[in-house]
Amino acid sequence: MPTLILTAKDVKELIDMPEVIEVVEKAFADWANGKAAMPPKAYVQVERGDFRAMPAAIPGGAGLKWVNVHPDNPSRNLPTVMAILIYNDPSTGYPLAIMDATELTAYRTGAAAAVASKYLARRDSRTLGLIGAGRQAHTQLMAHLSLFDLQEVRAYDRSPAATDRLIKAFPKTRIRAASLADAAESDIVCTVTPAHEPVLMKEHVRPGTHVNAIGADAAGKEELDPSILNNAVVVVDEIVQASRSGEINVPVSKGLFKVESIFATLGDIVSGKKVFERRPSAVTVFDSTGVAIEDVATAKLIYERARAEERYHAVDMVEA
Amino acid sequence: MPTLILTAKDVKELIDMPEVIEVVEKAFADWANGKAAMPPKAYVQVERGDFRAMPAAIPGGAGLKWVNVHPDNPSRNLPTVMAILIYNDPSTGYPLAIMDATELTAYRTGAAAAVASKYLARRDSRTLGLIGAGRQAHTQLMAHLSLFDLQEVRAYDRSPAATDRLIKAFPKTRIRAASLADAAESDIVCTVTPAHEPVLMKEHVRPGTHVNAIGADAAGKEELDPSILNNAVVVVDEIVQASRSGEINVPVSKGLFKVESIFATLGDIVSGKKVFERRPSAVTVFDSTGVAIEDVATAKLIYERARAEERYHAVDMVEA
Numbered sequence: 001m002p003t004l005i006l007t008a009k010d011v012k013e014l015i016d017m018p019e020v021i022e023v024v025e026k027a028f029a030d031w032a033n034g035k036a037a038m039p040p041k042a043y044v045q046v047e048r049g050d051f052r053a054m055p056a057a058i059p060g061g062a063g064l065k066w067v068n069v070h071p072d073n074p075s076r077n078l079p080t081v082m083a084i085l086i087y088n089d090p091s092t093g094y095p096l097a098i099m100d101a102t103e104l105t106a107y108r109t110g111a112a113a114a115v116a117s118k119y120l121a122r123r124d125s126r127t128l129g130l131i132g133a134g135r136q137a138h139t140q141l142m143a144h145l146s147l148f149d150l151q152e153v154r155a156y157d158r159s160p161a162a163t164d165r166l167i168k169a170f171p172k173t174r175i176r177a178a179s180l181a182d183a184a185e186s187d188i189v190c191t192v193t194p195a196h197e198p199v200l201m202k203e204h205v206r207p208g209t210h211v212n213a214i215g216a217d218a219a220g221k222e223e224l225d226p227s228i229l230n231n232a233v234v235v236v237d238e239i240v241q242a243s244r245s246g247e248i249n250v251p252v253s254k255g256l257f258k259v260e261s262i263f264a265t266l267g268d269i270v271s272g273k274k275v276f277e278r279r280p281s282a283v284t285v286f287d288s289t290g291v292a293i294e295d296v297a298t299a300k301l302i303y304e305r306a307r308a309e310e311r312y313h314a315v316d317m318v319e320a
Numbered sequence: 321m322p323t324l325i326l327t328a329k330d331v332k333e334l335i336d337m338p339e340v341i342e343v344v345e346k347a348f349a350d351w352a353n354g355k356a357a358m359p360p361k362a363y364v365q366v367e368r369g370d371f372r373a374m375p376a377a378i379p380g381g382a383g384l385k386w387v388n389v390h391p392d393n394p395s396r397n398l399p400t401v402m403a404i405l406i407y408n409d410p411s412t413g414y415p416l417a418i419m420d421a422t423e424l425t426a427y428r429t430g431a432a433a434a435v436a437s438k439y440l441a442r443r444d445s446r447t448l449g450l451i452g453a454g455r456q457a458h459t460q461l462m463a464h465l466s467l468f469d470l471q472e473v474r475a476y477d478r479s480p481a482a483t484d485r486l487i488k489a490f491p492k493t494r495i496r497a498a499s500l501a502d503a504a505e506s507d508i509v510c511t512v513t514p515a516h517e518p519v520l521m522k523e524h525v526r527p528g529t530h531v532n533a534i535g536a537d538a539a540g541k542e543e544l545d546p547s548i549l550n551n552a553v554v555v556v557d558e559i560v561q562a563s564r565s566g567e568i569n570v571p572v573s574k575g576l577f578k579v580e581s582i583f584a585t586l587g588d589i590v591s592g593k594k595v596f597e598r599r600p601s602a603v604t605v606f607d608s609t610g611v612a613i614e615d616v617a618t619a620k621l622i623y624e625r626a627r628a629e630e631r632y633h634a635v636d637m638v639e640a
Contacts, residue, residue, distance in 0.1 A: 007635055007638075008638055037365055044357050044358070046377045048410075049413055051384070053373040057366045062371055069413070073412055073413070078413075091390075093388025093390045098404065315633070316328070317327050317404065318399070319329075320397075
């Protein structure tokens with residue numbers, strides 16, 4: 001049995017957002033029900049960046065994503081982040097596929113946010129605000145479009161070119177370039193910036209808003225005014241990781257937000273272990289740091305589709 | 321710049337033991353001198369086995385080995401252990417190569433033991449005893465043949481077929497099938513069994529012997545009578561890992577050996593941070609658990625050779 005080698009191009013052909021949302025939601029439920037295994041990310045620091053090993057097992061699939069973050073890469077015409085994922089049969093350990101995981105990461109991040117919006121945002125949400133219109137905003141939009149009947153999308157970015165690219169990428173969707181305040185005045189707001197200081201302030205956020213805080217993924221990064229958190233129902237993907245590197249990491253380190261104030265994990269909510277009943281005026285925040293179960297669930301989907309199509313490159317990688 | 325895909329067959333063509341010994345020795349020195357980074361292995365348990373993520377960075381190379389252990393695999397005609405390694409440029413994170421790492425693991429394990437023998441065994445060692453003659457014994461022998469002028473090799477295995485295969489694989493080397501006591505009466509002894517109870521007993525070991533304890537790689541496994549350790553100079557590859565899953569793990573857990581009694585790490589010895597002057601009658605033991613710097617150093621070698629030869633399969637794995 002050979003191993004499938006799936007390039008970035010192959011994965012783009014194979015990936016499909018509605019399916020990714022479904023499997024990511026299920027992965028969170030399985031995890032909350034003790035049916036998944038995921039140790040903490042392991043970090044390797046190097047001179048110009050770092051690498052992260054993200055292993056996990058879910059029902060029917062296991063694997064590992066190995067991803068770098070090298071901030072100076074754009075000056076060398078390379079992406080800051082590149083990721084490879086090895087996908088295995090959990091019952092034998094056989095490496096079924098090795099795939100690029102850059103696009104996969106953007107998709108599963110969008111999917112996790114949309115799942116959070118499904119459980120936390122108002123059901124009749126009709127407007128989406130994107131704070132930051134770069135690459136990750138595209139998959140946030142794509143994911144929310146498949147779960148919500150959006151009447152208008154308001155995109156804010158310091159770079160008008162980024163907003164233009166977003167608008168051109170979704171010709172059928174009503175997207176308009178907006179001010180920060182304007183974008184924030186939406187039913188669902190996704191912050192997808194690399195900010196190290198709050199961008200979204202308390203006065204921007206109306207009662208009843210759901211915020212997906214996506215950008216903060218390392219110690220020192222934050223996008224939200226901490227006082228938003230103190231008056232919000234805060235849900236995280238993983239408590240320890242969120243406290244160390246997610247949106248809450250800076251407020252926690254400054255004593256402005258307490259880990260005990262987290263309402264629940266997304267897995268608790270999705271699995272029904274914790275019930276959230278929305279008051280109309282409540283502000284909800286999902287702090288997304290990205291977890292390996294999302295990656296493995298998405299890889300399983302891609303692998304199964306690639307295997308069925310029988311036209312992808314396969315090699316006898318291991319001797320078996 | 322594409323990513324090289326190197327199968328088990330490719331790696332076998334490219335790998336060369338004397339070179340592996342050299343780079344593994346250097347990796348241990350670099351690590352002791354603070355020039356390498358290696359977090360602890362991350363484990364993922366699944367129903368029928370487990371997976372281990374082993375990331376590391378050394379000067380000029382970074383990477384991660386992802387390896388499974390599924391004990392029931394032979395009944396399904398699959399190897400118990402299969403490993404894939406992703407090798408990256410540490411300065412950009414670019415995935416330069418993805419390779420099978422099963423053979424690589426056997427080679428680097430042999431190489432690490434030979435490096436330990438170089439520093440710990442008597443310089444005039446002329447006989448090698450192999451306790452266990454399976455796959456790992458082949459690379460132990462290969463590695464010791466490249467550093468020592470061996471007059472005779474004595475191989476003991478419960479299965480005569482395993483010993484036969486070893487003898488046939490090294491037609492130029494004088495190997496004889498031996499009893500356990502006979503094999504143990506050698507200048508250098510390598511234990512390469514899956515034992516969960518001591519195989520090599522105190523009465524087997526002559527003064528002046530160096531023992532490479534290779535087999536124990538998980539909690540509960542041990543190959544040596546603990547009283548051998550108490551009268552020996554004990555060197556480990558990594559202290560925490562050795563205490564939890566190496567040869568010393570069972571004696572440590574039973575209070576029969578103290579972690580403080582470890583003389584040094586192999587890195588300390590190789591780098592000259594700790595000097596070992598052998599008394600003729602001393603018994604030395606190297607407790608090998610296997611560390612990711614060995615894998616990445618070996619992968620760097622294989623990658624560089626493959627890149628130079630320009631005839632291996634390369635794909636545009638990531639978009640860059």
